[in-house]
Amino acid sequence: MWRGWRDVLDRQGFASAALDAKLLTGHGLGLSALDMAVREGEPVAVEAAERIAGLMQRRMTGESVARIIGEREFYGLAFALNAATLEPRPETELLVDMALETLARGGRLLDLGTGTGCIPIAVLANRPDVTAIATDLSAQALSAAQQNAERHGVLQRLALQQGSWFEALARPEPIFDLIVSNPPYINSDVIETLAEDVKSFDPRLALDGGPDGVAPYRVIAAQAAGWLRPGGQVLVEIGHDQGQVVAALLQAAGFGQVTVHKDLNGLDRVVSAHHV
Numbered sequence: 001m002w003r004g005w006r007d008v009l010d011r012q013g014f015a016s017a018a019l020d021a022k023l024l025t026g027h028g029l030g031l032s033a034l035d036m037a038v039r040e041g042e043p044v045a046v047e048a049a050e051r052i053a054g055l056m057q058r059r060m061t062g063e064s065v066a067r068i069i070g071e072r073e074f075y076g077l078a079f080a081l082n083a084a085t086l087e088p089r090p091e092t093e094l095l096v097d098m099a100l101e102t103l104a105r106g107g108r109l110l111d112l113g114t115g116t117g118c119i120p121i122a123v124l125a126n127r128p129d130v131t132a133i134a135t136d137l138s139a140q141a142l143s144a145a146q147q148n149a150e151r152h153g154v155l156q157r158l159a160l161q162q163g164s165w166f167e168a169l170a171r172p173e174p175i176f177d178l179i180v181s182n183p184p185y186i187n188s189d190v191i192e193t194l195a196e197d198v199k200s201f202d203p204r205l206a207l208d209g210g211p212d213g214v215a216p217y218r219v220i221a222a223q224a225a226g227w228l229r230p231g232g233q234v235l236v237e238i239g240h241d242q243g244q245v246v247a248a249l250l251q252a253a254g255f256g257q258v259t260v261h262k263d264l265n266g267l268d269r270v271v272s273a274h275h276v
């Protein structure tokens with residue numbers, strides 16, 4: 001039921017042709033991977049075949065399987081996507097690991113530019129003692145985050161607030177123990193050179209880090225201390241070549257113990273800093 005499409009995708013040069021064909025066929029039929037295996041030999045109704053062909057067409061224009069299906073797994077949880085959100089990426093799981101290590105009992109977390117809400121929702125799902133606020137400029141992104149928080153049972157501990165960076169917050173707010181962000185960090189000029197699925201289907205607002213790619217880190221470095229308790233920390237995801245510049249921004253803003261951390265691929269991925 002999916003092998004023919006595997007061959008079509010394969011001929012078009014898709015590296016993950018078999019997996020893509022299987023996942024999209026399963027989605028078109030409303031079947032799990034297990035059901036797909038069990039019902040492998042069964043004929044497919046004409047409408048279902050047309051539906052599957054439509055999904056494959058979208059894949060052939062470069063749209064990712066996760067966007068076509070409308071969700072992606074992150075930290076063992078499924079996250080709904082929409083046109084205003086990026087797909088949660090496995091690299092970002094490092095930020096969640098570090099946040100879980102950093103937060104003491106009853107910790108208060110702020111996530112700036114939350115998108116699908118993947119970072120705070122993964123933290124809250126693993127830590128019933130923690131509460132969080134998540135912000136985003138996009139109301140549409142926040143509606144995906146709300147849906148995801150409900151789905152994973154953490155909405156009572158997550159406040160979703162719309163606005164640009166810290167402007168989404170209003171005094172008096174709780175002071176946070178930890179501020180995290182995986183902000184847009186791609187140099188505006190570089191976006192056009194990215195892979196087709198990123199360039200054409202990912203929301204530009206979620207990618208564009210300004211002319212030098214680090215504009216959001218400037219805002220975070222300048223304002224985070226005002227929202228942290230003494231000894232509180234900042235953890236930001238970065239592009240692999242931004243470790244030194246982002247560390248320098250945080251140091252210049254007065255943060256201490258500024259450290260660049262590598263991901264599993266050995267690339268610079270997270271910068272941590274302490275509010276002293």
Ligand code: GLN
Nearest residue numbers: 113114115182183184206
């Ligand atoms: N914080 C969200 C994530 O990690 C959104 C990232 C973004 O839109 N730049 O997926």
